[in-house]
Amino acid sequence: MKTCPRCESKKTETVSQSPVKGAWEVYLCPVCMFTWRSSEPESITNPEKYNKAFKVDPQDIPHAAKVPPVPEKRA
Amino acid sequence: MAYRDFRDFLKTLENEGQLLNINEEVMPEPDLGSAARAISNLGDKTPALLFNRINGYHNARIAMNVIGSWPNHALMMGLPKNTPLKEQFFEFAKRYGQFPVPVQREETAPFQEVEITDDINLFDILPLFRLNQSDGGFYIDKAVVVSCDVEDPDHFGKQNVGIYRLQVKGKDRLGIQPVPQHDIAIHLRQAEERGENLKVAIALGNEPVITTVAATPLLYDQSEYEMAGAIQGEPYKIVKAKDTDLDLPWGAEVVLEGEIIAGEREFEGPFGEFTGHYSGGRSMPIIKINRVCHRKNPIFEYLYLGMPWTEIDYMMGLNTCVPLYQQLKEAFPNEIVAVNAMYTHGLLAIISTKSRYGGFAKAVGMRALTTPHGLGYCKMVIVVDEDVDPFNLPQVMWALSTKMHAKHDAVIIPDLSVLPLDPGSEPAGITHKMILDATTPTAPETRGHYSQPLDSPLETEKWEKILKVMLNK
Numbered sequence: 001m002k003t004c005p006r007c008e009s010k011k012t013e014t015v016s017q018s019p020v021k022g023a024w025e026v027y028l029c030p031v032c033m034f035t036w037r038s039s040e041p042e043s044i045t046n047p048e049k050y051n052k053a054f055k056v057d058p059q060d061i062p063h064a065a066k067v068p069p070v071p072e073k074r075a
Numbered sequence: 076m077a078y079r080d081f082r083d084f085l086k087t088l089e090n091e092g093q094l095l096n097i098n099e100e101v102m103p104e105p106d107l108g109s110a111a112r113a114i115s116n117l118g119d120k121t122p123a124l125l126f127n128r129i130n131g132y133h134n135a136r137i138a139m140n141v142i143g144s145w146p147n148h149a150l151m152m153g154l155p156k157n158t159p160l161k162e163q164f165f166e167f168a169k170r171y172g173q174f175p176v177p178v179q180r181e182e183t184a185p186f187q188e189v190e191i192t193d194d195i196n197l198f199d200i201l202p203l204f205r206l207n208q209s210d211g212g213f214y215i216d217k218a219v220v221v222s223c224d225v226e227d228p229d230h231f232g233k234q235n236v237g238i239y240r241l242q243v244k245g246k247d248r249l250g251i252q253p254v255p256q257h258d259i260a261i262h263l264r265q266a267e268e269r270g271e272n273l274k275v276a277i278a279l280g281n282e283p284v285i286t287t288v289a290a291t292p293l294l295y296d297q298s299e300y301e302m303a304g305a306i307q308g309e310p311y312k313i314v315k316a317k318d319t320d321l322d323l324p325w326g327a328e329v330v331l332e333g334e335i336i337a338g339e340r341e342f343e344g345p346f347g348e349f350t351g352h353y354s355g356g357r358s359m360p361i362i363k364i365n366r367v368c369h370r371k372n373p374i375f376e377y378l379y380l381g382m383p384w385t386e387i388d389y390m391m392g393l394n395t396c397v398p399l400y401q402q403l404k405e406a407f408p409n410e411i412v413a414v415n416a417m418y419t420h421g422l423l424a425i426i427s428t429k430s431r432y433g434g435f436a437k438a439v440g441m442r443a444l445t446t447p448h449g450l451g452y453c454k455m456v457i458v459v460d461e462d463v464d465p466f467n468l469p470q471v472m473w474a475l476s477t478k479m480h481a482k483h484d485a486v487i488i489p490d491l492s493v494l495p496l497d498p499g500s501e502p503a504g505i506t507h508k509m510i511l512d513a514t515t516p517t518a519p520e521t522r523g524h525y526s527q528p529l530d531s532p533l534e535t536e537k538w539e540k541i542l543k544v545m546l547n548k
Binding site: 006 | 102103104105130131132133196198199203204205208209211212213242243244245246250252253254255260263264267268269270338340341342343345353356357358359360495503
């Protein structure tokens with residue numbers, strides 16, 4: 001189980017393994033939808049080194065603006 | 076002449092010395108994004124890049140920067156690669172005027188070779204990667220997305236073929252950004268008002284004409300396929316999708332079929348955009364993928380975008396200028412000379428026009444704001460005289476620096492619509508817009524001292540020819 005480098009959720013899943021065995025794995029965070037590869041630089045893979053300006057607080061996610069807004073259903 | 080498919084165009088680029096094969100193994104990150112950024116830093120005549128060995132993959136090949144220079148843009152239209160930019164503009168405008176060219180329908184297509192409907196995993200099927208460092212994930216950013224008008228599904232022209240950023244958010248899930256000013260947002264709204272999913276078909280790895288047209292701000296009921304026929308000078312080949320009645324480019328390398336889930340929005344981005352800024356952290360619609368088809372050993376295509384200029388600026392440069400030019404000419408057929416709206420997809424536009432009387436240039440600027448593309452772009456419109464070439468920025472700067480009087484010639488219109496990606500808009504999607512009238516005042520406007528314009532010495536043209544010949548020896 002990996003920690004999401006961006007929102008630090010522990011719920012991440014492995015979505016892909018390299019076709020050439022052992023090269024890398026790809027992980028997905030179902031909370032903030034961040035996706036990363038194990039072979040990326042530490043500034044991407046390490047939660048402590050992830051660029052602070054782009055960190056995501058899971059509590060903010062439900063408040064994100066909907067683009068486009070969901071229209072009213074017509075009767 | 077038309078390119079048969081993506082591979083045919085890559086072959087032409089290679090024959091013309093406009094494709095660089097990279098046979099050394101590269102890492103998906105950061106090499107692919109870095110190399111594509113770097114090639115754009117090296118000028119406006121750069122080649123496409125074809126990466127033939129990517130770490131972790133057996134035989135994935137990725138092409139980038141395919142339309143990322145003026146020679147490659149010229150070759151897209153079948154012109155000699157050294158065709159000057161202004162000539163490419165007028166040739167594009169001429170062919171645009173041939174619209175519509177009826178399509179050629181085919182029963183089968185090469186992408187039907189391999190089909191996957193069970194246990195779809197896009198992360199395994201596509202060689203995905205992060206483009207810019209703070210992108211929130213892996214994106215498909217140069218595919219055409221096809222959808223149809225839900226209330227008028229048989230109207231061929233209302234079927235839309237557009238390029239939208241697609242974040243891969245699960246094994247069979249994509250996020251999509253339908254900006255309200257773009258046509259797919261109309262289709263999605265219709266479907267969601269009915270509580271229905273919107274069917275979509277997505278084609279990756281296309282010959283460059285449909286890519287160019289999909290990035291062109293056509294009118295809502297104009298068919299991209301009939302325009303692609305006009306631009307390439309012969310009918311465009313299309314084939315039906317399997318699950319829907321949607322039409323797809325025949326030559327595609329990979330096709331994804333699915334549906335935008337009605338009423339759902341999910342956290343998306345950020346993604347480094349053509350504005351040179353990241354945008355995201357908003358909740359956007361999602362697409363569930365039900366079917367994937369592809370050629371055996373497909374060639375994948377992505378585009379780098381970021382701080383201009385990058386491939387996207389070449390891809391949506393002239394094709395943004397020409398619709399604005401045509402729509403302005405409909406209003407003012409005898410006056411409009413040329414339009415340069417190549418800056419940030421037309422957030423800034425420069426219009427060259429004759430002036431019939433005082434105030435005319437400002438009216439031309441206002442008309443640009445009310446064109447369909449102007450509703451989402453044209454934040455700044457610079458209007459120059461007919462003898463100023465809008466593609467020659469030193470000439471435009473001369474006009475601004477000498478013809479403009481801030482008291483009379485800077486017009487600000489408050490709170491107009493703009494695409495929400497404009498980082499200056501506040502709230503996102505609303506901005507003041509400005510017209511800068513850099514034309515010479517015309518009667519009844521008589522201000523300024525413009526009665527003695529400097530003309531060239533008598534034999535200048537003759538000498539230009541003599542010197543050109545001498546320099547070319």
